[in-house]
Amino acid sequence: MKDAFIAFQRCGKHYGSHVVLEKLNASVQEGEFVTMVGTSGCGKSTFLKMLLGTETQTTGKLLFNGQPIVAEPSEDRGVVFQKYSVFPHLSVRDNVALGREFAESPLLGKLFGQKRRQALAEADQWLEAVGLAAARDKYPHELSGGMQQRLAIAQALIKHPKVLLLDEPFGALDPGIRKDMHALILKLWKENNLTIFMVTHDLQEAFYLGTRLWVFDWPQHEAQDSDQHGATITFDLPIEQRDELQASDLEFPENESPVLMEVA
Amino acid sequence: MKRIINLRPSRPLAVALGIVPFILILMLYSWGSDLRKAENERDKLLPSFTEIQKAVDRMAFTPSKRTGEYLLWQDTKSSLKRLLLGIVIAAMVGLVVGVLTGAIPLAGSHLGALTTVVSMVPPLALLPILFIVFGLGEVSKVVLIVIGITPFLIRDLDQRTRELPQEQLVKAQTLGGSSWQIILRVVLPQVMPRLMDAIRLSLGAAWLFLIAAEAIAATDGLGYRIFLVRRYLAMDVILPYVMWITTLAFLLDWSLIRVSKMIFPWYHTAK
Structure with missing residues (x-):
């Protein structure tokens, strides 16, 4: 073993x-x-x-x-709580892209131009994987409870946690x-x-x-x-x-x- | 018959019921004014509407004989400049300190006690000190507003920051955010609309401190003017000035809500 x-x-x-x-x-x-x-x-x-x-x-x-x-x-170690795991002030896409932005922009935590487009494209893949692609421009409060949890999962997985x-x-x-x-x-x-x-x-x-x-x-x-x-x-x-x-x-x-x- | 606590006015009725008290006050005033005028032609306490209109014309639409300025607009400009400057400085200090003490436990325990004590000091009691230190110019008036509302803003924003769900902060950490990144991207944007709320709540106090400071030492400004003409019992000037100040206060409050709803739609719809 x-x-x-x-x-x-x-x-x-x-x-x-x-x-x-x-x-x-x-x-x-x-x-x-x-x-x-x-x-x-x-x-x-x-x-x-x-x-x-x-x-x-x-x-x-x-x-x-x-x-x-x-x-x-x-x-x-990614995490999904029962509630409050997503950020209400960010759109669905930005919620997922945030993990990439933290990694690539230490000072501002925000990406611009080409890098931002790449991060958003990666976010879109994860939104596709959890079945949220159609809601990518919405804000969390516009989503149902189940969709919010899908978002929380996509958000965690973009970091490839073990x-x-x-x-x-x-x-x-x-x-x-x-x-x-x-x-x-x-x-x-x-x-x-x-x-x-x-x-x-x-x-x-x-x-x-x-x-x-x-x-x-x-x-x-x-x-x-x-x-x-x-x-x-x-x-x-x-x-x-x-x-x-x-x-x-x-x-x-x-x-x-x-x-x-x-x-x- | 329903219980009276269950009866709700229809929309037109609600509007009408809202207007009635205003009309009543105007009628009461007009009646009182007529009564006093009948007794004494030169009574100044309750000027008639035509006298008030003349005063407004003199203050707002005729250049002053002495300086050539339109006094009401000059006063408004000076007062708003002091008020807005004071609010902007207080908001920035309040935001920075409040978010830091709210988000960083190490900062919170030190500054928390200090803020609590400072917020207990009645700001007007400090006015003499401000006049001594900063002189009678613009600075001391702005500083009074800043001192008056900053402690409230700090404490409110500290509280609002602490109220953000702990889950969000943990989640942000699992997404690899540093303390700085989390404050910048998660805490600050969510506290901003709450700052707008806090500013709206402190507007009343800000006006109070502005008018108090202007009343004591100024050469123009809305507060200065009403305290100046008080010496001549010029109610025909004071009354429209008070109404104008009220209107400004209302517009400021209203535009803060509008702006907040425009910039932070997620905050207002989520509630």
């Missing part, structure tokens, strides 16, 4: 005496699609923030390609639109050789999209000192045969944990 692409070694996170996460041990290979579920407040968003670099683990190690991960957001972090990206979307987004994200994942970490509340979605499903929960069930114990990854399920598995085949009730106990 080759070295892990991303490795958590006894990672923990606490705020003062409040332990959010503890004893996290996991390693992920390049190209995996990890979906993460768990009850509210179980630390899956904190976990994603550690990967993103906006939070730092308090104990243990978090290795990225064998090196300690950079503790602030960087270009090798890792894509998704924080409940489809949580606010209608079911029909969500299905389209699933198809899109799977297509982009394969085409761009991405490693994806995705937090979701929707277990069906987690099973359908992921190659690996993580469940965050508290291993101890003593309620009296839940502050002293953090949550961790209690189940790590490899999911295979995705092609035969349809999202609609999985009829799990909303209440997640009991079902998973049986699955496990």
Whole structure:
């Protein structure tokens, strides 16, 4: 087995005496699609923030390609949040081109003339890839929720990140639109050789999209000192045969944990 | 019958209801003026409409005998110059400092406390100091406006900057933006329309400081003029001047909204 692409070694996170996460041990290979579920407040968003670099683990190690991960957001880790991931003051094209402009114009962060045309042409390719080509001159507030998320994805991918972090990206979307987004994200994942970490509340979605499903929960069930114990990854399920598995085949009730106990 | 809280006026009715108070005030004034004139032909407190019209003609459309200038326009020019200069300087300082303290935590904790204390100082109390330091010329009047509204602008823009979704700043970092690039391309353009809002809110205060400064030491200006003619109880000049100042204030406010809507359509439609 080759070295892990991303490795958590006894990672923990606490705020003062409040332990959010503890004893996290996991390693992920390049190209995996990890979906993460768990009850509210179980630390899956904190976990994603550690990967993103906006939070730092308090104990243990978090290795990225064998090196300690950079503790602030960087270009090798793209992100799509549930909301507010796009810039309202820029047109759709400019939103996507911004990543190129940052890279090529250190002083102004803005390109002109030939270079700008090149950046816009590249932006157009990504807009094509996410199916937003027709809306390229609009502003984000003119787009529907699903289109805004497509834009946020295109915006991230123009930087060719190795890792894509998704924080409940489809949580606010209608079911029909969500299905389209699933198809899109799977297509982009394969085409761009991405490693994806995705937090979701929707277990069906987690099973359908992921190659690996993580469940965050508290291993101890003593309620009296839940502050002293953090949550961790209690189940790590490899999911295979995705092609035969349809999202609609999985009829799990909303209440997640009991079902998973049986699955496990 | 619907509850009264659910009854809404139709458009023409709303317009009519809006105009009624103005007409009432004019009628009340005219009645009062007639009443006083009947008692004393030379009463100056409530001049008649013809007297006011004569005064307007004298101030705005006849060259002054002494200087050959049209006083109202000369006053307007001087006052607007001071007002706009003060607002522009205050806006630039407010924008730069507010965005820096809002976007850079290291700057925020130092300047934040200072701004809070400075904004507590009543600006008019500083006017004597300004006159001593900058003399009685144009500078001290402009500086009073700047001192008067800058703390508000700084605090407001600092707040508006902090209100930008954290997600956007994180996203910009994952797109490879440096602190400088993010401030320039993500923060600043989004704070600009909010600056326009903040300026509009501070216009009232700016006028207050302008007129106060002009009243105390000036040789022309709208504020100077009304305080000058006060000595002769010249209500026939003061009243149209006040209306003119009101009109200017309204136009300034209105044009700020128009400009903001023109330059930042995304801001006004997104809300």
